[in-house]
Amino acid sequence: MENILEVKNLNIDLITEKGNKKLIDNVSFNVGKKQSYGIVGESGCGKSITALAVMQLLSFPLKTSGGEINFHSEKESVNILSLKKNEIRKIRGKEISMIFQEPMTALDPIFTIERQIIEALKFHTDLNKKDMSDMALQMLKKVGIPRAEEILKEYPHQLSGGMLQRIMIAIALICKPKLLIADEPTTALDVTIQAQILDLMNELKTSFDTSIIMITHDLGVIAETCEKVAVFYAGQIVEETDVVTLFHNTAHPYTSGLLKAVTSLGDKSKNLFTIPGMVPAGGHMPKGCRFEERCNKKMKICKDKSPELIEIADGHKCRCWLYAESGDN
Numbered sequence: 001m002e003n004i005l006e007v008k009n010l011n012i013d014l015i016t017e018k019g020n021k022k023l024i025d026n027v028s029f030n031v032g033k034k035q036s037y038g039i040v041g042e043s044g045c046g047k048s049i050t051a052l053a054v055m056q057l058l059s060f061p062l063k064t065s066g067g068e069i070n071f072h073s074e075k076e077s078v079n080i081l082s083l084k085k086n087e088i089r090k091i092r093g094k095e096i097s098m099i100f101q102e103p104m105t106a107l108d109p110i111f112t113i114e115r116q117i118i119e120a121l122k123f124h125t126d127l128n129k130k131d132m133s134d135m136a137l138q139m140l141k142k143v144g145i146p147r148a149e150e151i152l153k154e155y156p157h158q159l160s161g162g163m164l165q166r167i168m169i170a171i172a173l174i175c176k177p178k179l180l181i182a183d184e185p186t187t188a189l190d191v192t193i194q195a196q197i198l199d200l201m202n203e204l205k206t207s208f209d210t211s212i213i214m215i216t217h218d219l220g221v222i223a224e225t226c227e228k229v230a231v232f233y234a235g236q237i238v239e240e241t242d243v244v245t246l247f248h249n250t251a252h253p254y255t256s257g258l259l260k261a262v263t264s265l266g267d268k269s270k271n272l273f274t275i276p277g278m279v280p281a282g283g284h285m286p287k288g289c290r291f292e293e294r295c296n297k298k299m300k301i302c303k304d305k306s307p308e309l310i311e312i313a314d315g316h317k318c319r320c321w322l323y324a325e326s327g328d329n
């Protein structure tokens with residue numbers, strides 16, 4: 001499969017008065033053309049800042065401190081990290097677009113829905129006003145908005161969270177991007193609306209031939225939408241494989257913990273399982289395995305030496321001493 005995006009040894013630092021703290025540590029992954037690639041992990045693992053780096057949207061006190069983000073469009077291949085501001089603007093919103101968790105904060109309260117949808121068209125195309133309005137209307141219909149003509153003239157505060165998220169999807173897709181990054185697109189929505197939005201994204205992915213990076217803390221969302229998945233923990237990838245293997249041949253103890261949390265959701269007799277302990281904070285990483293404090297499979301070596309991400313089966317990578325030779329014991 002050809003790749004649309006290749007992230008190679010990405011590092012992101014937090015700049016502080018006492019020096020830089022590494023928040024993303026040598027993250028590498030590839031997203032195939034038309035593929036749905038999932039990034040999953042608890043809050044604080046570095047999912048959003050990784051996505052922001054792909055859009056070149058990191059700002060002080062965060063900065064990339066190494067690596068490449070190669071984007072392959074039909075026309076050319078570019079390293080996003082080396083693009084100038086005017087160059088990334090041509091790609092952002094056109095070739096790569098992003099949907100955020102909170103549509104209300106991403107939309108501007110003082111402009112109509114129509115104005116916000118055609119903003120990207122104004123910037124990226126030469127269409128006239130009538131054609132832009134027609135496209136906005138078509139797009140609203142595609143994302144399943146009822147009374148689309150009327151909604152175009154309304155303002156964000158007049159609409160529900162589910163409707164606003166559909167509008168965010170319309171805005172993200174209006175220029176037919178090659179890559180759509182969805183950062184927790186359904187987390188703020190209630191469960192039925194969540195399912196509708198995920199169905200909609202699956203449908204649109206097929207009709208637009210878009211690649212998707214789906215970011216979520218919820219393995220249930222990954223199961224519904226993704227083909228391949230990377231599990232993030234404390235700024236690193238700890239497991240990467242296809243979605244079937246992740247669920248049926250889970251390797252990393254952290255992934256097993258996340259899975260337990262999903263399966264107990266449907267079982268009301270049990271308390272919701274959460275992995276005990278917390279994700280270590282950026283800049284305060286333990287010397288050994290970053291999951292060691294919380295791991296129920298830990299061994300002696302885990303505290304002393306950090307495991308590498310290695311291929312444990314064809315296309316299945318894992319960062320854990322259970323699957324690696326330590327070299328010295």
Ligand SMILES: Nc1ncnc2c1ncn2[C@@H]1O[C@H](COP(=O)(O)OP(=O)(O)O)[C@@H](O)[C@H]1O
Binds near residue numbers: 042
């Ligand atoms: N603007 C910021 N300033 C300082 N630290 C930040 C900022 N944004 C994110 N971080 C830190 O970076 C780490 C990763 O954050 P984030 O990517 O938002 O996690 P996730 O999306 O997985 O919940 C966290 O430790 C978070 O506190």
Ligand code: SF4
Binds near residue numbers: 254290302319321
């Ligand atoms: S390396 Fe050790 S502590 Fe880390 S996940 Fe594997 S078994 Fe657990």
Ligand SMILES: [Mg+2]
Binds near residue numbers: 049
């Ligand atoms: Mg996030």
